[in-house]
Amino acid sequence: MKENTLYIKKHSRINSTVIMLPASKSIANRALIIDALAGKKSPLKNVSEARDTVTMQRLLNSDGPIWDVLDAGTTMRFLTAYAAVRAEEITLTGTKRMQERPIKILADSLQELGADIKYLNNEGYPPIKIKRIKDQLTSRIKIRGDISSQYISALLMIAPELPEGLTIELTGHIGSRPYIKMTLAVMKAFGVNADWKENIINIPKQSYHPAQYTVEPDWSAASYWYSFAALSEDAEIILKDLKDDSIQGDRRIADYMSQLGVSTEFTPQGAHLSKKAHEANASFDFTDCPDMAQTVAVICAAKGITCKMTGLESLRIKETDRIAALQTELSKFGARLEENEDQWLLVPAHSIAELRSPEFDTYHDHRMAMAFAPLSTLGDIKIKDPEVVNKSYPGFWKDMNKAGFKISEL
Ligand SMILES: O=C(O)C1=C[C@@H](OP(=O)(O)O)[C@@H](O)[C@H](O)C1
């Protein structure tokens, strides 16, 4: 299949632009699973048009026998758990990359609970065939927290449906913790209570109730507009309806960006971004917000900010190996991401004035495309395979047009 390339002309000033962000695909995919468990009676508002969410909706309305989640991690993990309480027999599969993203930790837990799961190609990876739990074999499981929080969220959402409820003991370091809290917050909105003390989460048997539920605008998508603001000469951007008080961990980008040259004012209209001075060096931990790492790496690389980055371990098993992808693409304009045991040092480019319409590869990863696109505030750039953004933010290129960027297809 031919891969398109976009040519984006340099545009350095963003005059008061109002952006309607997409809805959070993370929240939408939780609400959809929970609504399906509650009998599909809830009026869900502002459900994202992100491909991951559209795929979730389509599969929840299909009896199978095959559910192809494409490249959606949450869709794969949440539907696997859902199938374990609902489907007689389902095969779950996905893209080539999805077949390289591990699922064993979740599958082992579901098997302990009584589901029958078979790996159809490689042990520990999709595709899998799953038959639902007939008799619950245990009400307490241990699960490690350092590989992907999505396994834990998946189990939490089905927990109140199990005849004996479920107690989950999290072991080791817990990554992406705010996503676990987000899961519990959406469950609560549909009437289910959980108790989380230290590393034990307890969910007694309960019923979900239909609810009026509105999905928040996506803070992860907002991060790219922070990047446009940080890298531009001047910017006034309003992110419509984006609120300070959010169940999304990526809300933290507003605090990180305060050090990187963007101030945020929350008004009744939304989040109002404007420029301010930035620091010369920075140090950030991405354990709680791994999806923000690429955005921050590119900003620091281009603004001459040396940045110590920790908590990047989980980046290796996402849409691509994001560490390797960043290392290759940052080197195209003279920046480096150096690995040193469990921390990374972002060494910025000497002079970004050397940007001579570099072409950035995107590795089937929406966040590579959107993290590198703001470099067009500094010079002409090319982005390969731009459709990748459809996974979470289908309107991204149109929104760039709205902000004044001239984009053409090569
Ligand atoms: O639960 C979620 O909605 C997500 C959890 C995170 O994954 P990990 O828990 O695998 O870090 C995050 O990277 C992903 O984009 C969405």
Ligand SMILES: C=C(OP(=O)(O)O)C(=O)O
């Ligand atoms: C990692 C991501 O998604 P998922 O794991 O759901 O594919 C992401 O959107 O950055």
